[in-house]
Amino acid sequence: MNTTPRIALIGECMIELQHRADGSLVQSFGGDTLNTAVYLRRALGESGSVDYVTALGDDSFSDAMRRQWADEGLGLGLVQRLPGRLPGLYCIQTDAKGERKFLYWRNEAAVRDCFTTPAAEPVLAALPSYDVVYFSGITLAVLGEVGRARLLQALIETRRRGGQVVFDNNYRPRLWPSVEAARAAYHAVLAEVDIALLTEDDERGLFGYQDAEQVFAAYPAIAEVVLKRGADTCLIRCNGEHFAVPALKIEKVVDxxxxxxxxxxxxxxxxxxxxxxxxxxxAGHRLASRVIQVPGALIPLG
Structure with a gap:
């Protein structure tokens, strides 16, 4: 692996509204792969570059997103701007225990056409040149059938050229027409994954796997499988070896x-x-333990 790897993360950033206890709304931006891109950029420092791959509209919110990403040091060369389109929007409501509920408005989001426009051709052509390509189950859902097929070809070419493919399962049932459609899409891309970052609850919800043993048995060809289990011990299988790393105990979970x-x-x-x-x-536990002690997706810089 390159000592200063080039990493591309593919997905959707949305307008985030945090619903506070006093009824007020605080606006920011967030999305699973965008959150990962920002924290990855911060963690890597100068030892790698991180580019975000998505499609935005030509509105003021999209402009603000790009400015925030640039401030975080993300590369924006593969961000498309689609005239007349808008980003998606979601609202976070949290209960007294810090558990959250999401409300979404995303059907017309620009990212749904990220890989279907003529402007997508150079983006898709560029992806296999990266050392690491990262995406999630939410990426799969919002790209649609045509976009998923084109992404899959880019993943195949990435690996053929020696790059690594990293996948976070992030299964959201409401984004899929059926569980069968989701399973088919996941199975197709999992065949081209080098590192699978899986959440136990999502594996149970999508495939019905009841325990870690079933999850690991389901992916014999993936070299590195990481099973995230919230506040419980993280379980890992890497090149045939198994590891168990306990989570950190946090007294006050905010979000x-x-x-x-x-x-x-x-x-x-x-x-x-x-x-x-x-x-x-x-390292993952340490950062996550900090994140859950503040509201919203991203810890402010400084």
């Missing part, structure tokens, strides 16, 4: 938004910098 995204970012950053799976998982 669990982006806990898994931040874990994935810190884990991947550590692995790319030569850390063992155990060291990487501990």
């Amino acid at each position: 669990t938004t982006a806990a898994g995204d931040s874990f994935s970012a810190a884990y991947l950053a550590s692995r790319l910098q030569g850390g063992s799976p155990e060291v990487a998982a501990l």
Whole structure:
């Protein structure tokens, strides 16, 4: 692996509204792969470049997103702007235990045409030149059938050229027409994955796997499988070896938004910098434990 790897993360950033206890709304931006991209950029420092791949509209919110991403040091060369379109929007409501509920408005989001426009051709052609290509189950859902097929071809070419493909399962049933459609899409891309960052609850919800043993048995060809289990011990199988890394105990959980995204970012950053799976998982736990103690997806800089 390149000592300063080039990493592309594919997905959707949305307008985020945080519903506060006093009834007020605080506006920011977030999305699973965007959250991971930001935390990965922060974790890597100068030892790698991180580009975000998406489609935005030509509105003021899209302009603000680009400015925020640039401030975070993300590369924007593969961000498309689609005239007349808008980003999606979601609202976070949290309960007294920090557990969250999401309300979404995303059917007309620009990212749905990320890989179907003529402007997508150079983006798709560029992806296989990266050392790492990262995407999620939400990416799969919002891209649609045509976009997924084109992404799959880019993943195949990425691996053919020696790059790594990293996948976070992030299964959201409401984004799919049926569980069968989701399973088919996941199976297609999982055949081209080198590192699978899986959430236990999502594996249960999508495939019905009841425990870690079933999850690991389902992916014999994936070299590195990381099973994220919230506040429970993270389980890893890497090149035939197994590891168990306990989570950190947090007394006061404020908001669990982006806990898994931040874990994935810190884990991947550590692995790319030569850390063992155990060291990487501990880094993931550390960052996630900080993220869940503040509201919203991204810890403010400074």
